Amino acid sequence: MPPMKTPKPMEEKVALQRVAALCSARECCVSEVEEKLARWGQSSEAQARIIAYLIREGYIDEARFCRAYALDKMRYNHWGRVKIAQSLRLLGVNGADSEAALRELPEDEYAELLRKTAATKLPSIKASSAYERNGKLIRFLLGRGFEMSLIRQCLNGTDDFDDNA
Numbered sequence: 001m002p003p004m005k006t007p008k009p010m011e012e013k014v015a016l017q018r019v020a021a022l023c024s025a026r027e028c029c030v031s032e033v034e035e036k037l038a039r040w041g042q043s044s045e046a047q048a049r050i051i052a053y054l055i056r057e058g059y060i061d062e063a064r065f066c067r068a069y070a071l072d073k074m075r076y077n078h079w080g081r082v083k084i085a086q087s088l089r090l091l092g093v094n095g096a097d098s099e100a101a102l103r104e105l106p107e108d109e110y111a112e113l114l115r116k117t118a119a120t121k122l123p124s125i126k127a128s129s130a131y132e133r134n135g136k137l138i139r140f141l142l143g144r145g146f147e148m149s150l151i152r153q154c155l156n157g158t159d160d161f162d163d164n165a
Contacts (some may be wrong), residue, residue, distance in 0.1 A: 009041025016050050023059035027068045030060060031092035062094055066101035074105055078117055081105065083145020112152050114146050 012019075018040075019033055030051055037047045038054050054060045066088060073079045073087065081102050088098040127133035134155060142149045 012042065012046045012050065014055065015040050015042050015046070019050060020054060020057075020059055023054055027065040027070075028060060028063055029065045029091050029093050030055075033060065063097045063100065066093055066097045067104060070098070070105055074110065074113060078113060078144060080114070080141070080145030080147065080150075081110075082142075082147060086145070111150070111154075112149040113148055114141070117141065117144060117146075118151075118154055 005154055011117050015037055019036060022028060022036070023033070033054065034047055037050060042050065052058065069088065069091075070084050073084045079087075085098055085102060088101075089095075118137060119143060122133075122137060125136045125140075127136055137155070138148075138151055141154075142148065
């Protein structure tokens with residue numbers, strides 16, 4: 001078996017064009033772009049130049065990325081704020097931007113998502129008592145990233161979700 005060839009590093013201009021096209025097609029954060037540039041063999045100096053250009057020209061905006069990411073994860077993945085925040089931290093996004101994005105999630109839509117998620121899961125839970133069933137449902141909803149105070153309000157039947165705990 002012949003030895004594996006290491007890929008030839010991409011020219012900086014080509015890397016800039018490719019990553020600009022990527023950022024034009026979808027929202028990206030700085031860490032995603034850094035990772036991609038590193039895989040393409042770009043030096044840390046070239047990465048810094050490319051990222052500075054992308055930020056200056058508006059291709060990358062972490063606040064905009066956080067808003068889009070949080071809304072998408074809530075609407076399509078049915079995640080709660082806690083899980084979204086953790087995921088943004090893993091992406092290395094600025095804490096202030098992620099907190100602002102989480103505060104901007106529509107409260108009524110978020111509360112309805114929690115209710116629907118709980119109602120959908122409840123029939124599939126096998127338990128010998130209501131206490132055990134509620135425990136399993138709470139663990140499931142916590143795993144989805146919903147806040148305990150909102151889960152309690154949902155299970156108690158109070159629809160006052162303005163608590164933002």
